[in-house]
Amino acid sequence: MAEAVKTRAERALISLRQRILSGALSGGTRLFEVAVAEDLAISRTPVRAALAQLAEEGLLDRAKGGGFVVRSFDISDVEDTIELRGVLEGTAARFAAERGVTEAQLAEADEIIRNIDRLLSVARVEMEKYSHWNSRFHDLLVRLSGSAALARELARVTALPFASPSAFLDDETHAGQLLGNLRIAHEQHKAIIDAIRHREGARAESLAREHARTARRNVQFLLSDAAARREGSAALAFVRA
């Protein structure tokens, strides 16, 4: 449960972000400070702060003469961004392998892997828990890289909801169809850690890249399914056809 946020700027940020991601504000829509302020019943000042923050997150573009426009994403943007995540996570894995990690970190990785193993051992996978442990894995991978600069850029790329490692994984509707990919993905998890453990940089990098492409396949599957766009997959609601 999210704690109640205090400032109006934060509330405005959350509200606007939700509207963009849900597709209520479609790409190309210009956001006017006064209109948004009236709509949210607050003054222009916190609205500006929220808009600036959304621009930083990449959900808005700054218009030419000031002002903001809702950014629009097409399928190629989604694919490229996921590929980019793969490239960066690949670099994280390579750094981890090249620079070395501690035994404690490897133990942490093993524990995450065991937990996912357990989740996947039953017929009906609990997607929410899988999503949780999957996030843990990807967070750990960033830490294993030991690079603050890399962590920063990766955080930026995965701020786009469709590029997050756990995008769509909380979608129970398609759990059955995604299950095969989940098992493949988890084999990749294991292989990545194995490569890092044995200091195999090139292998770790290439595996992490391919891992992101597994996620890309999920997205392509969901985007091709017209029904999914309407119901389950909130993270794709704002992607232009």
Place this chain on the structure above:
Amino acid sequence: MAEAVKTRAERALISLRQRILSGALSGGTRLFEVAVAEDLAISRTPVRAALAQLAEEGLLDRAKGGGFVVRSFDISDVEDTIELRGVLEGTAARFAAERGVTEAQLAEADEIIRNIDRLLSVARVEMEKYSHWNSRFHDLLVRLSGSAALARELARVTALPFASPSAFLDDETHAGQLLGNLRIAHEQHKAIIDAIRHREGARAESLAREHARTARRNVQFLLSDAAARREGSAALAFVRA
């Protein structure tokens, strides 16, 4: 020559950025709105806008309870960021090779290469012109990738002055010492375009990565030279020893 900016927020942005990059504001310094506003003789409003923008550029960090802190960079941040640029430019080169580019774009690349050839053919290289054409080359590489998502992230990484492809190249003081690296770098330029032309994705990627490491060598050389830190290299003034 930069055109005269109109808004106070922009002037504040430029002024603050300059102070950070010149080292006048050292890493870890907290910036208070009122203090900055008084110092620049403007109100808090444009100051806030400027601070938010600098945070977006990565020169400031947002403090916990609001407020901003000047970010500090150590050598490993610099190295990692340049490596990251190499990874992203490598991806740009790979995309270009895999997805194909137009004849017109290749012609543009050839022209840039010819211009740099000419500059390097004389004993005393005009660093400013080299820097210009080098920028042209790297801009073109991004365009060749055909990926807006990639362009965006690369722009972000290269916003940090020490990570820019043309960082330090306008430094006439060390022109002689850097000349050898320049020739190597330009050979890499040629090879990258050759790989793209022949659709050799892996080669293009690996060359572009190595190309960034040539830049990294320049930085390491300059950082190891105490004199350089004091005088010539403005782009390194704010890097923590």
Place this chain on the structure above:
DNA sequence: GATAGGCTTGATGTATACATGGAGGGCGAT
């Protein structure tokens, strides 16, 4: 003496009035 409570202080958050500047439309002249 220790602790709890409240006050002071200093910072950011918010509202709002006013300034500025650009785009679009209307009106006039040719």
Place this chain on the structure above:
DNA sequence: ATCGCCCTCCATGTATACATCAAGCCTATC
């Protein structure tokens, strides 16, 4: 009728007053 100028309106930029909130300290009480 069309071109061009000017005016008006609307959106953002800016200043400033006020609100709020957290931290630290002082004091009073146990």
